[in-house]
Amino acid sequence: MKCNIICKFADEKAEQMNAVVTPEKALRFDRMLSAASRAVLSAHIHADGDAVGSCSALLHYLRESRGIDAHVVLPDRDAGGTSFLIPEEDRPYYHFHLTDAADAEAVIARSDLVILLDCNSFSRTEGLEAALRGSAAPKVLIDHHLNPETESFDLIFSTEAISSASEMLFQVLCAMPDVAGDASRLPAHSAVALMTGMTTDTNNFANSVFPGTFEMASRLLAAGVDRDAILSQLYNSYRENRLRVMGFLLGKMTLTPEGAAYMILTKRNMNAFGISEGETEGFVNIPLSIREVRLSVFLKQDAGYFRVSTRSKKGTSAQQFAARYFNGGGHENAAGGRLYFSDSITSIKDVVAYLENALNEFLS
Ligand code: 5GP
Ligand code: MN
Secondary structure: OOOOOOOOOOHHHHHHHHHHOOHHHHHHHHHHHHHOOEEEEEOOOOOOHHHHHHHHHHHHHHHHHHOOEEEEEEOOOOOHHHHHHOOHHHHHHEEEOOOOHHHHHHHHHOOOEEEEEOOOOHHHHHHHHHHHHHOOOOEEEEEOOOOOOHHHOOEEEEOOOOOOHHHHHHHHHHOOOOOOOOHHHOOHHHHHHHHHHHHHHOOOOOOOOOHHHHHHHHHHHHOOOOHHHHHHHHHOOOOHHHHHHHHHHHHHOEEOOOOEEEEEEOHHHHHHHOOOOOOOOOHHHHHHHOOOOOEEEEEEEOOOEEEEEEEEOOOOOHHHHHHHHHOOEEEOOEEEEEEEOOOOOOOHHHHHHHHHHHHHHHHO
């Protein structure tokens, strides 16, 4: 009898993976780097561990190994829970658009190479979109989301058959002549940042894990990465407030008869608990631990809209749910979008009604 577990990764998946970083594409990337002197790296809004991890890993490779004056420009105000990847001496190389728009746009304008990571479209860089699109520099995409905006890039490394943009970048860097498949030749900071991105996007190796994911982790560990130190920064360094608000939200969590769970965090409660951006990371995963729950939704109030995070078990598409009802997207089992206040949605009550109707329609 065929074993489904062992046979999960068919040969075609492996082929798909090999096709992404071909020797020809690696050579083109290598030549682009050799020709560049000032590179700008960017990622999606609300940068998470994979976005900051992949940018930070590439920043160090470009600076230390290739002598390129590289900078990271992000749409946000700061790097949230992944700020530990930005040591004091790296601060001059990071530019946050919500903090200083003119500075961020000036960095893009003077760059002769644009690399977008962990993001399938310039539209997901929010305030940076016009400046990035408007750049005359060659553009490279290193990503793992559905539907990459292929027409906007000169070179694309992207597949969904991979854990994270960090894993995609690891493959690309290993194909560079100076690294030549030897992870110990990566700058030490790059190795740590890649491990961080892969760890957060897989929810600490619980989801989106492919054979290459463990292989990469193994090679990074062998190269000297201290995984315990990364885990301590990621999962044992929260403020008490985070757990208090988590308890509050779980207490109020709603389960629907169709197998959905949802939690809503209003601005008022965020303020009451003294919670800041990024501190609710991971909450949306928790309800999936209930046997009956196949779709979990977390709504967080922002300026004029609710940010929507959704996660699903196999067989239910979080991506389709986010796309259909919240104008969003992401991955099959981890996606997000937005719900704007409008003429028909003016109160939290209306938000709940819209969400309940969407869940009922989608899951019935
Ligand atoms: P999270 O729930 O962690 O914010 O996001 C989960 C996944 O969905 C990530 O891959 C993220 O890039 C994607 N995502 C989150 N919000 C949006 C959105 O508004 N639009 C799209 N297209 N993707 C999103
Ligand atoms: Mn990612």
